[in-house]
Amino acid sequence: xxxxxxxxxxxxxxxxxxxxxxxxxxxxxxxxxxxxxxxxxxxxxxxxxxxxxxxxxxxxxxxxxxxxxxxxxxxxxxxxxxxxxxxxxxxxxxxxxxxxxxxxxxxxxxxxxxxxxxxxxxxxxxxxxxxxxxxxxxxxxxxxxxxxxxxxxxxxxxxxxxxxxxxxxxxxxxxxxxxxxxxxxxxxxxxxxxxxxxxxxxxxxxxxxxxxxxxxxxxxxxxxxxxxxxxxxxxxxxxxxxxxxxxxxxxxxxxxxxxxxxxxxxxxxxxxxxxxxxxxxxxxxxxxxxxxxxxxxxxxxxxxxxxxxxxxxxxxxxxxxxxxxxxxxxxxxxxxxxxxxxxxxxxxxxxxxxxxxxxxxxxxxxxxxxxxxxxxxxxxxxxxxxxxxxxxxxxxxxxxxxxxxxxxxxxxxxxxxxxxxxxxxxxxxxxxxxxxxxxxxxxxxxxxxxxxxxxxxxxxxxxxxxxxxxxxxxxxx
Amino acid sequence: xxxxxxxxxxxxxxxxxxxxxxxxxxxxxxxxxxxxxxxxxxxxxxxxxxxxxxxxxxxxxxxxxxxxxxxxxxxxxxxxxxxxxxxxxxxxxxxxxxxxxxx
Numbered sequence: 001x002x003x004x005x006x007x008x009x010x011x012x013x014x015x016x017x018x019x020x021x022x023x024x025x026x027x028x029x030x031x032x033x034x035x036x037x038x039x040x041x042x043x044x045x046x047x048x049x050x051x052x053x054x055x056x057x058x059x060x061x062x063x064x065x066x067x068x069x070x071x072x073x074x075x076x077x078x079x080x081x082x083x084x085x086x087x088x089x090x091x092x093x094x095x096x097x098x099x100x101x102x103x104x105x106x107x108x109x110x111x112x113x114x115x116x117x118x119x120x121x122x123x124x125x126x127x128x129x130x131x132x133x134x135x136x137x138x139x140x141x142x143x144x145x146x147x148x149x150x151x152x153x154x155x156x157x158x159x160x161x162x163x164x165x166x167x168x169x170x171x172x173x174x175x176x177x178x179x180x181x182x183x184x185x186x187x188x189x190x191x192x193x194x195x196x197x198x199x200x201x202x203x204x205x206x207x208x209x210x211x212x213x214x215x216x217x218x219x220x221x222x223x224x225x226x227x228x229x230x231x232x233x234x235x236x237x238x239x240x241x242x243x244x245x246x247x248x249x250x251x252x253x254x255x256x257x258x259x260x261x262x263x264x265x266x267x268x269x270x271x272x273x274x275x276x277x278x279x280x281x282x283x284x285x286x287x288x289x290x291x292x293x294x295x296x297x298x299x300x301x302x303x304x305x306x307x308x309x310x311x312x313x314x315x316x317x318x319x320x321x322x323x324x325x326x327x328x329x330x331x332x333x334x335x336x337x338x339x340x341x342x343x344x345x346x347x348x349x350x351x352x353x354x355x356x357x358x359x360x361x362x363x364x365x366x367x368x369x370x371x372x373x374x375x376x377x378x379x380x381x382x383x384x385x386x387x388x389x390x391x392x393x394x395x396x397x398x399x400x401x402x403x404x405x406x407x408x409x410x411x412x413x414x415x416x417x418x419x420x421x422x423x424x425x426x427x428x429x430x431x432x433x434x435x436x437x438x439x440x441x442x443x444x445x446x447x448x449x450x451x452x453x454x455x456x457x458x459x460x461x462x463x464x465x466x467x468x469x470x471x472x473x474x475x476x477x
Numbered sequence: 478x479x480x481x482x483x484x485x486x487x488x489x490x491x492x493x494x495x496x497x498x499x500x501x502x503x504x505x506x507x508x509x510x511x512x513x514x515x516x517x518x519x520x521x522x523x524x525x526x527x528x529x530x531x532x533x534x535x536x537x538x539x540x541x542x543x544x545x546x547x548x549x550x551x552x553x554x555x556x557x558x559x560x561x562x563x564x565x566x567x568x569x570x571x572x573x574x575x576x577x578x579x580x
Contacts, residue, residue: 089528089530090528091528092527092528243528246526247526247528247529248497250525250526250564250577310563310564310577311575311576311577312576312577313575313576379530382496383530383534386496386534387531387533387534387537390493390494390496390534390535390537390538390541391492391493391537391538391539391540391541391542391543391545392538392541392542392545394492395494395496396496397494397496397497397498397499398496398497398499399499400499466492466545
């Protein structure tokens with residue numbers, strides 16, 4: 001039986017233009033992605049200028065500011081922008097609303113820049129206000145993607161992971177706002193008239209603050225970070241890779257049961273470890289081990305997918321992504337060490353926490369994102385400039401939009417930078433951290449260079465006419 | 478009237494690449510059948526993976542390439558998933574261009 005996907009007829013003189021059923025406008029994801037790249041450059045530069053942020057204990061205003069610059073400015077911008085593009089494509093459906101996504105971009109930009117600045121000057125009341133703006137944007141994002149998921153024709157492991165990630169990002173943002181509220185004092189409410197609605201609102205916020213103050217501040221902060229880092233980013237990496245790795249390596253999922261169980265276990269582990277981190281309970285180790293088990297199953301399935309691949313040569317974009325997945329395992333080992341109930345609370349332990357955070361955000365998440373950016377940005381540019389030209393002129397392939405040599409150089413400098421920075425942070429070496437982050441900066445520069453090359457195609461498309469007429473082909477008849 | 482041959486059609490379709498793999502759709506083994514009747518061409522093809530983001534671009538590209546052939550009045554391109562594509566359908570040139578192993 002023939003399963004026809006789509007066909008259409010056309011006559012000469014009316015060249016056919018693809019309508020891109022699954023893709024939103026190119027400008028929207030590109031706006032998020034370019035914002036993310038600027039934040040990455042700023043964040044890396046910040047670490048080079050102030051290496052003590054990683055070489056000393058992490059609970060201070062500058063570390064929190066630079067962490068939010070990386071998490072919200074770089075990672076969330078790119079991930080959310082890419083999700084507007086990838087979720088409809090990967091799940092074969094259409095984005096619910098581009099208009100909501102555009103409003104999200106505005107709230108996101110205002111929210112995260114304001115938050116980072118206010119963390120920097122440690123004005124927690126304003127952090128809360130800008131956090132509300134950011135949360136409004138996240139609300140629009142969650143609603144938009146959730147409505148998009150409702151249109152998915154065939155529910156699978158990827159759709160489940162995306163749905164779970166939406167839940168965890170909502171919880172992470174709520175937890176962050178609660179922490180901000182808990183650190184604020186609303187003395188000004190005393191002067192407000194009892195009938196004013198704002199007094200009721202602020203009274204409610206004070207109650208939240210009172211409730212949150214019962215928890216240990218560091219525990220609450222770690223639980224909040226955990227929700228974002230594992231619940232949103234890792235969940236997406238796991239879920240999306242079940243679709244993208246087979247697609248880019250010409251393979252297929254080898255065991256749907258394995259894929260589903262890795263996602264279910266990761267969710268259980270996350271829920272349990274969030275509560276245990278908040279309460280600073282030694283039971284967090286049990287849930288972290290469950291999470292490690294889920295990642296081991298995920299790794300098992302990834303190896304099986306790669307073994308069954310039909311494309312023997314892996315391109316650099318996939319190499320970045322697979323390296324990030326590989327780094328999940330040292331990261332998991334470090335998580336187990338840091339959860340160990342009898343771990344001494346000394347300077348070295350504090351530095352290991354820095355290494356854990358850095359390895360998670362830069363080693364795993366950023367490397368995975370950069371790998372996928374080498375797929376997404378060329379696709380966006382190509383789709384915008386060449387999809388209407390294909391079959392009418394010679395168009396470049398995706399890999400021809402950038403330099404693979406620079407891409408390979410970027411891989412090795414980023415790997416060196418990540419490794420060096422981790423070691424330097426572990427031994428509290430400010431000079432070492434500066435050197436490691438300098439290498440990272442070089443890696444980021446290679447990415448910026450290649451993205452610049454890709455974007456030049458938007459301004460100057462590089463098509464060539466076909467070599468018509470083609471050489472005459474003898475008629476066998 | 479000029480005769481439209483299958484070889485000429487395939488030659489024209491060789492101008493259309495899968496941008497992700499960087500190889501033309503004929504050597505990738507994506508073309509399942511070609512038929513010509515009264516200056517109208519019908520092509521049945523597939524893609525390497527369902528849900529391919531380039532689906533519409535490649536299909537429209539194939540249609541545009543067919544319309545470039547002298548004497549063609551109409552072109553129809555149908556994308557099917559059965560039988561599913563497999564690298565064994567590729568030509569030797571396609572395999573070497575894309576780094577796909579031998580089957």
